[in-house]
């Protein structure tokens with residue numbers, strides 16, 4: 001999409017206000033009029049409305065907002081808790097993606113994801129697909145909103161990417177520490193050890209696979225394929241421990 005291609009507003013500080021799902025959002029309203037404004041006003045997260053008539057799997061008679069995104073550099077303040085000197089990726093090599101996502105409330109929302117600059121465009125294209133699928137996402141906030149606390153972010157069912165931390169159960173850097181991994185709907189897609197153990201009791205109903213529930217990722221489904229289209233592997237394909245929320249460039 002041209003909007004996305006032209007959206008690298010380097011140096012622009014993302015407007016970090018109302019992005020939380022369930023909180024205020026600029027894209028909650030569904031415009032009844034199919035006003036097609038394919039403009040470059042990417043700073044406006046309130047989407048232009050396009051009646052994507054043929055392709056739209058819209059569950060409602062009115063067209064939801066078109067997917068929009070912008071990619072901006074990350075400021076020190078934006079990753080106050082999740083980045084520090086010594087992390088395996090430099091601050092200049094991170095990007096903030098501000099983009100539309102589909103909520104469990106069947107409405108469009110605006111979320112933010114911090115990723116490695118080298119994958120920002122590709123990851124945006126994946127999330128554009130997920131939006132077009134109307135794949136529901138609970139919330140999408142930088143893990144800094146949780147002071148870099150991975151457990152708290154997961155417990156809030158938050159979709160996130162960059163976090164300068166060790167891999168779970170390891171002293172090695174996680175792929176998240178490079179901004180090269182995404183955790184998607186972590187409550188619906190828990191990290192499950194080989195014996196079925198998992199750390200978050202609110203995920204008790206989401207441990208088994210296959211499982212047909214909103215937001216749940218199953219083997220070879222369209223979510224897995226969307227990430228596979230950019231070469232990213234899924235933690236649900238691991239043997240032994242399964243990390244159903246986890247997608248990464250390395251597959252680990």
Ligand SMILES: [Zn+2]
Pocket residue numbers: 176181182183243245246247
């Ligand atoms: Zn992960």
